[in-house]
Amino acid sequence: MARTKPHPVVTASRTLTSVRTQCAACGQGMWIAYHTFRKVTASYWPGLFHCYDDADLPRTNNELEQYFGSARYHERRATGRKQASPGLVVRGAVRVVASVASRLHPFSGAELCPADLTRWRALRSELNNRHETRRM
Numbered sequence: 001m002a003r004t005k006p007h008p009v010v011t012a013s014r015t016l017t018s019v020r021t022q023c024a025a026c027g028q029g030m031w032i033a034y035h036t037f038r039k040v041t042a043s044y045w046p047g048l049f050h051c052y053d054d055a056d057l058p059r060t061n062n063e064l065e066q067y068f069g070s071a072r073y074h075e076r077r078a079t080g081r082k083q084a085s086p087g088l089v090v091r092g093a094v095r096v097v098a099s100v101a102s103r104l105h106p107f108s109g110a111e112l113c114p115a116d117l118t119r120w121r122a123l124r125s126e127l128n129n130r131h132e133t134r135r136m
Helices: 008-023 028-048 064-078 085-103 117-135
Strands: none
Touching: 008 028, 008 085, 085 117
């Protein structure tokens, strides 16, 4: 598929050049803000537009955000809370992944058995530590 718009790197470079030329007339405060913005942007630049180099990568994270939103919705609906439950905050790294995976494939008891017991114990320990820090 041919790209009809210029590559985002080209567009961003043109925009920053345009801002730099107009910034001089805006005063010292704007000039400092521009340089700070350039510094921060430069630190992120190498990975900022990588999704445009691979056609298989999504351009946005909307689908990923939908999974998180869905997990929050179901958690609130199941608990009756308006905000995230403490359990979701503490165990969210496990619950969200489990929620997404269980929608895609119904798991049997044998499949739920951990393959790497050492890694599973480490994860449980980490979750218990997070739980203890929230209790105190």
